[in-house]
Amino acid sequence: MSSSATKDIIAIGGSAGSSAVLKTLVADLPADLPASVFVSTHIPANSPGFLPEILSVRSKLPVTQAIDGQPIERGHIYLAAPDRHLLLMGETIKFGAGPRENMVRPSIDPMFRSAALSFGPRVVGLVLTGMLNDGAAGLHAIKTNGGTTVVQHPLDAEADQMPLAALEAVEVDHVAPAADLGKLLAGIAGSDAGPACGSPSDGLRLEVDIAAGARLGSAELRKIASPTALTCPDCHGVLSEVRGSQPLRFRCQIGHAYTADALVAHIDELDAAIRIAMRVMEERLTLVERMARDARDTGRTAVAELYEARAVEYKQYSETLRQAALTSLRLGRASRFQDS
DSSP states (O other), X not given: OOOSOBOOEEEEEEOTTHHHHHHHHHHTSOTTOSSEEEEEEOOOTTXXXXXXXXXXXXXXXXXXXXXXXXXXXXXXXXXXOTTSEEEEETTEEEEEOOOOBTXXXXXXXXXXXXXXXXXXXXXXXXXXXXXXXXXXXXXXXXXHTTOEEEEEOGGGOSSOHHHHXXXXXXXXXXXXXXXXXXXXXXXXTTSBOOOOOSSOOHHHHHHHHHHHTOOOHHHHHTTTEEEEEEEOTTTOOEEEEXXXXXXXXXXXXXXXXXXXXXXXXXXXXXXXXXXXXXXXXXXXXXXXXXXXXXXXXXXXXXXXXXXHHHHHHHHHHHHHHHHHHHHHHHHHHHHHHHHO
């Protein structure tokens, strides 16, 4: 790749509804685009990976799923692989086996951060339609390191949460509907990148290393974050608030990362699951207690004792679920307080 300071790294992140936007976008990128394009979307770990074929039909540029260790080439579109963060490490693509961020891997934020770390003002970051706010923190890193920031217009997005979160976290350079994004990127690509905005922060380097799979630990985490009273939903360790982050984010010492919005969403899902389990257990308890009474009334003592023992077991399960519900409620209140 050329070492000239032009905007030649385009990083795109999207989630719900982004496939349709990408089909429109890549169709408008010219065959001689003077940039490399990297796309990370929220794909499941067992995804069959049809997106490269779908986009190839529309694109004048070659579209492939990225390969770990391959060199970056201009005029090529690289898509993230399932269950791995897509990272740009110097002039090479690397797969990150680090912890999930915002409950997903690949996550958009690690790709954006790695691009900002390696290429600074040469990066153009674009956030597309999607739920919650993955991509906002990474776009902030791109902006902080001199890159260009673009967001799909929220009113044009199938899911407006990611675009809105990006607009809240970053003073973006461009906002455009899906129909205009391809032409906009083509116009930016190859333009003067301008000077670098100093050296990347140690915190940015550390978070890229975490996504790549480096062990974190509490000592390293304290360099970028402060412990809170919140618990990691993945490993149940202490969550620490990442200092100076936009938007508000948390990490545990394993490396699992959540924005405040993602953490609240996870807690809300847990609340719903616990409520369903409690209702089922209460229904079972009511039923076996009724069956125990009926057995005693009809002189079936052995059967009654069996149902009574089962009722005691169900009561213990109900108490465990009640305690889990109280814990989840405390976590939800604490997270909302942190976000206020």
